[in-house]
Amino acid sequence: MGLHESYPAYGGSGPSDFRLGIALGTVATVFMVLRVYVRLRMNKFGTTALIWSLVAWLFTAITQIFGILSILHGLGNHITIVIEVGELRNFLLYTWITVFFFNLAIPTGKVAVAAFLVEMNSQSNPKIRRSLIVVAALNIIFNIPQVLLVWVQCSPPNALWDPLRQSQCDHGKSVYYTYFVGAVAAISDIYLAIIPITVLIPLRIDKKLKWGLSFLMGCGVFAGAAAIVRTWAAKFIMSEDSSYGAGILFRWGEVEEWIVLITMSIPPVWPLFRPLTHRFIRSTVNRSQPQYKQNGDYGNYGSTTRGNQSIAPPVVTTTISISSQKGATASATMAGPSSSADSLTRFGEEAETPHTIFSHNGDPEGWVEMSHFKEQNRI
Structure with missing residues (x-):
């Protein structure tokens, strides 16, 4: 009925x-x-x-x-x-x-x-x-x-x-x-x-x-x-x-x-879905990284040659991660000048630095998690 x-x-x-x-x-x-x-x-x-x-x-x-x-x-x-x-x-x-x-x-x-x-x-x-x-x-x-x-x-x-x-x-x-x-x-x-x-x-x-x-x-x-x-x-x-x-x-x-x-x-509830977006974010960033050549041609970055050695210009990276764990502190880690190989290695690492998206003083208010995301800092 x-x-x-x-x-x-x-x-x-x-x-x-x-x-x-x-x-x-x-x-x-x-x-x-x-x-x-x-x-x-x-x-x-x-x-x-x-x-x-x-x-x-x-x-x-x-x-x-x-x-x-x-x-x-x-x-x-x-x-x-x-x-x-x-x-x-x-x-x-x-x-x-x-x-x-x-x-x-x-x-x-x-x-x-x-x-x-x-x-x-x-x-x-x-x-x-x-x-x-x-x-x-x-x-x-x-x-x-x-x-x-x-x-x-x-x-x-x-x-x-x-x-x-x-x-x-x-x-x-x-x-x-x-x-x-x-x-x-x-x-x-x-x-x-x-x-x-x-x-x-x-x-x-x-x-x-x-x-x-x-x-x-x-x-x-x-x-x-x-x-x-x-x-x-x-x-x-x-x-x-x-x-x-x-x-x-x-x-x-x-x-x-x-x-x-x-x-x-x-x-x-974003922390539950963060693993699903993590791979997408990382793959997108990896595709956007500049490809350095070993023949001294670095495009707009310039190059320095000394004999047969090629030295890449310093690369400054900023690691930003947004964590939902209690006590998370807001921070952004900047890597200093290093060699081309070291810089590329840092891009491939999965270091995680807690950072709250809506707080700039380190309060434990990190609702949105987007850890392992790395972005090149423009100077």
Whole structure:
């Protein structure tokens, strides 16, 4: 027996929203499990960010569960069908419970991202640190009225899910405040996505790796776009076909919630995927190294000959490694002038010097590991 037979109000855009939420929720849950594993087995810091992330995941999962119940009872389907099959009461009840937990999940997710970026940034940039704290605080403060407004729209409050007493409800204030809070959420998502990119761009690392990490860590911009759309869709709560319109709001709301959790989990779980990228980075660097000849021809580097001996010019190398081990210190080792053979040998070695990507003072905040990567330093 299919869901349509068990739940006659199930239909419209509900089934697609159902599948989308399950898919994104599964990916986010896998990432959260990997984060816990990395925290327990590999990294000994980042506890605060992980706790906030788990709380955000819990609220989002509860929101998704009640959202599914709402879908089964008419969310995303046309209101005429919901009324015809007698599911209006259940639709109203589960939908408003979903909205309540949604209003808890959204700010918690923003706080979790901010806490994560604060730990990554450490003390290297106090202005960024303070701005992240402000973003987290504003999302909490502005969402407190939003949470409370859900239960004061109707007098008495239980009229909220009573089909016969909807005239006793005024959704206007809640919807108008949603526009404001949604704008704050969208701006916060975009800002939190840009911060890690601004730190990655100046780094002199492999360009493919740099842009790949920038793209992955900047996917929070998509959460900001989803926040804009779901804020716009809040107007459907007061429309004649509210059950169908609210489905649009729920769809983009779940996209925003899950994308925030997914993108914030990419850097912490990077140590698990570093071995897969290590070979790619090393092979790319090896192909880019200059090939020195023994006949005195060094291209633009020049040459020095003394009899039949050819001496290569000094080569200065910089070894950069980003480690997730606790107590990692930021350092860059420069090799002094040496012979051509010694320089080439150093390029082939796999020396590892810990370096934190978001900290310049040696604090143990190395979330992203890219060890064994070597780059020639330009003078």
